[in-house]
Amino acid sequence: MENATLLWEQVKEIARSQNYIPDSVYEEVIKPITEVYKETSTALVLVVENRLLKFRIEKFYSEILSKIYSDLVKENKLIKFITRDQIEAEEKEHNSFKTNQVNSVDILKSQRKLRPEYTFENFVTGKSNRYAYLSALKVAESPVATINPLYIFGDVGLGKTHLMQAIGHYVLDNNPNCNVIYTTAQQFVDDFVTVTIKKNPDKTQEFADYYRSADILLVDDIQFLANKNATQEEFFKLFEYLHEKNKQMIITSDRKADDLENIMSRLKSRFCWGEMVDIQKPDLELRIKILQNKLSLLITDPTLVSKDALEYIAQHFSNNVRELEGALRRFINYCVSFCIEYSLENAKISLDSIIDQPSEEPDETDFRNITNIKKAVSKYYGISLSDLSSASRKKELVLPRQIAIYLIRDRFNIPLQKIGEHFGARDHTTIAHACGKVETMIDTDWTVKQDIDNIMKMLS
Ligand code: ADP
Ligand code: MG
Numbered sequence: 047m048e049n050a051t052l053l054w055e056q057v058k059e060i061a062r063s064q065n066y067i068p069d070s071v072y073e074e075v076i077k078p079i080t081e082v083y084k085e086t087s088t089a090l091v092l093v094v095e096n097r098l099l100k101f102r103i104e105k106f107y108s109e110i111l112s113k114i115y116s117d118l119v120k121e122n123k124l125i126k127f128i129t130r131d132q133i134e135a136e137e138k139e140h141n142s143f144k145t146n147q148v149n150s151v152d153i154l155k156s157q158r159k160l161r162p163e164y165t166f167e168n169f170v171t172g173k174s175n176r177y178a179y180l181s182a183l184k185v186a187e188s189p190v191a192t193i194n195p196l197y198i199f200g201d202v203g204l205g206k207t208h209l210m211q212a213i214g215h216y217v218l219d220n221n222p223n224c225n226v227i228y229t230t231a232q233q234f235v236d237d238f239v240t241v242t243i244k245k246n247p248d249k250t251q252e253f254a255d256y257y258r259s260a261d262i263l264l265v266d267d268i269q270f271l272a273n274k275n276a277t278q279e280e281f282f283k284l285f286e287y288l289h290e291k292n293k294q295m296i297i298t299s300d301r302k303a304d305d306l307e308n309i310m311s312r313l314k315s316r317f318c319w320g321e322m323v324d325i326q327k328p329d330l331e332l333r334i335k336i337l338q339n340k341l342s343l344l345i346t347d348p349t350l351v352s353k354d355a356l357e358y359i360a361q362h363f364s365n366n367v368r369e370l371e372g373a374l375r376r377f378i379n380y381c382v383s384f385c386i387e388y389s390l391e392n393a394k395i396s397l398d399s400i401i402d403q404p405s406e407e408p409d410e411t412d413f414r415n416i417t418n419i420k421k422a423v424s425k426y427y428g429i430s431l432s433d434l435s436s437a438s439r440k441k442e443l444v445l446p447r448q449i450a451i452y453l454i455r456d457r458f459n460i461p462l463q464k465i466g467e468h469f470g471a472r473d474h475t476t477i478a479h480a481c482g483k484v485e486t487m488i489d490t491d492w493t494v495k496q497d498i499d500n501i502m503k504m505l506s
Contacts, residue, residue, distance in 0.1 A: 050085040054092065057114045057125070066110050068385055075103060076111075083133065089124040090115060093133070097162075100127045101343055106379060109441030159228040159492065160218075163343070164211035170339045172332030175205060178323040182209045182296075186216035189262060189294035193321040195285075199299045200325035202503050203366030206298040207496075209325070210264050213296055217262055227260040231270035232499055233492070238277045257284050261293055267499065268299045268317070272308040285316050295320075300503065328367060333360035336367060337374055344378050351378075355393035362401050368500075372428020373397055379442065399430035416454055416468055422504045423450040426497070435470045449498060451477055452484035 058076060061067045067076060081093040094100045104127060111125040128136075166186070171179045178198055185196045196213075198206050214226040234257075241249040257263065263284075271278050288295055299306065302324075303317035328336065337356045341348040359377065363370040380396035381388050424434045427446040434447055447469065454465055455477070462474035469477070487494040 047082060047085065050082045050090055051080075053115070053118065054079075054082055054090060056118060057111055060114050060118075061107075061111060066114065067107060068383070070385060071107075071382065075099065076107070079127075083128050089126045091126045091128050094127045094129055097129055097131070098343060098346065100129050101163075102345070103127055105344070105375070105442070106382065109439070109444070113439075160211045160214045160226070161208075161493070164208045165215045166212040168339065168343075169205065169208055169212055170332065170336045172328055172335065174326035174328050174332060175209075178209060178325045181321055181323045182213050183216075185294060185296065186213040189217065190292050194289065194292075195295035195297050195317060195320045197297045197299065197303060197317050197320065197322045198325065199301055199303075199322065201327070201366065202300065202500055203368035204325045204327065205367055206325060207266055210266060210296050210298050214262065214264055224261045225259055226262045226264070227257065228264040228266070229257075230266040230492075230496060230499070231268045232495070234265065234281065235270060235274050235277045238280055242276065254280070254284070258287055260288065263288055263293065263295045265295070265297050266496075268297050269301065269306055269309075270499070271313075272306070275310070278310050278313055282310070282313055282316070285313070289316075289319075327365065328370075330360055330364075333364065333367075333370055336370060340371055340374055341378075344375065345382075351388035352390055352393075354390035355388055358390055358393050359397065362397065369425065369428060372426075373400065375442070376400065376428050399432060400424065400428060416458070416460075416465075418505065419453050419457070420450050420468070422501050423453070426501050426504060435468065437470055445494075448480040448484050449494070449501070451480040453498070453501065455481045 058072075058079075061076060062069075062072050079092050079094055083091040083093045085091070094103065108125060108127070112123065115125050116123050166179075166183060169175075169179060178200075181193060181196060182198070185193050198209060200206055211228060214228055217224050218226055237253060241253045265281075271281060285295065297317060299317075303314045303322060306314055306317075334356055337360055338348065341351055341356070345351070355377065359370065359373050363373045377393050377396045378388070380386075381392055386392055420431055420434055423446050424431050427442070429443060429446055433443050434450060436443065451465060451469060454460065454468070455462070462477040466472040466474055466477050484494070484498075488498065
């Protein structure tokens with residue numbers, strides 16, 4: 047561990063002396079981090095004081111720190127962070143694991159798939175989502191007592207996944223032994239197809255048993271079951287089983303159950319058994335409230351941000367909360383990078399390139415069009431088209447860029463070289479690397495897969 051601590055000190059020193067991180071940020075945020083929690087074969091894990099700090103560092107500085115570290119040890123490695131709360135929770139889990147193996151495994155399984163920040167506390171309510179929020183809370187407080195299933199629907203980026211996972215968090219906080227299983231319909235389809243292709247009855251049974259063991263089953267984006275008849279049949283059986291056993295189900299969708307296309311009517315009618323609630327687009331007042339809330343997660347002193355700037359962002363990003371958040375992150379990132387005020391003026395400058403320019407009408411003809419994919423990806427992540435193709439290696443640009451490249455490669459039969467031309471004349475090996483990277487991430491990081499699903503939805 048001594049060696050690890052030494053390495054970390056070297057990384058810090060390089061970050062400071064070569065100005066990878068602004069001095070003020072270095073002094074306030076990076077310098078105080080002195081404790082190595084553990085060193086694994088892939089990462090160095092450091093202790094930070096709280097979630098806010100962890101969130102901030104991960105958003106802005108993990109990538110560069112990991113790069114410095116990798117260069118130092120001449121191997122691809124990551125710098126990761128853990129809070130003291132998380133260490134405590136890990137230790138608790140570890141201890142209960144010894145006493146009650148089955149339950150702990152289940153908890154680990156289920157908790158892993160819930161995003162830590164998708165809690166009721168972090169969900170801001172207004173006219174457009176209050177009813178859905180209250181229904182979700184009711185379900186979380188007393189599962190199956192009143193509403194089963196709870197069916198939440200609404201357009202992309204309005205908080206369905208957040209709200210559904212908040213139920214999971216709430217239930218687990220009250221009863222850590224409860225087996226909460228979160229999955230996306232897409233994942234369910236993929237898993238089912240995988241086990242059926244193998245024609246191994248044990249695996250098929252294992253699949254069925256896994257979902258049947260749920261006390262609370264969260265199934266996100268159910269519209270993805272469309273046209274998957276065998277999977278629908280399997281899901282129908284699961285639904286009947288869990289309902290019969292009085293287990294709570296929560297389902298989200300981009301539309302009302304009645305409007306689902308190519309999904310068997312038996313299933314649609316089951317979805318209407320409980321309650322159907324919708325989330326609408328947030329009005330200006332709610333958008334401002336959401337920005338204020340997100341701000342407190344991004345910077346230590348939200349009062350430094352001018353009200354005008356927040357209003358400006360709220361006015362220009364009205365379609366969905368994800369875009370709104372993306373714009374806020376971009377603005378904050380911009381001001382932090384240049385050490386400038388969080389003013390209206392700087393909000394305008396930083397967002398200029400992503401606020402819709404009327405002249406840039408999307409190509410009518412199709413989705414089979416590179417620019418449309420680039421636009422969808424940049425809109426989804428709140429970055430500009432030029433950033434997407436730029437040479438910058440910033441973390442918040444690299445992933446979107448790789449995903450855009452992957453989607454184009456996946457969709458069209460275009461030579462890698464040609465794709466490279468659309469991304470600042472990158473060469474074909476870089477394009478191949480990006481595709482491979484995303485393919486691996488799809489298998490290992492469900493959030494990436496979900497992001498891709500959401501982008502596909504925007505495109506269709
Ligand atoms: P959906 O599943 O409907 O596409 P998500 O639940 O993924 O949308 O929400 C998109 C982003 O917006 C998430 O980061 C989520 O935390 C945030 N978000 C949405 N609604 C709210 C809200 N009411 N308060 C706080 N954050 C929200
Ligand atoms: Mg979602």
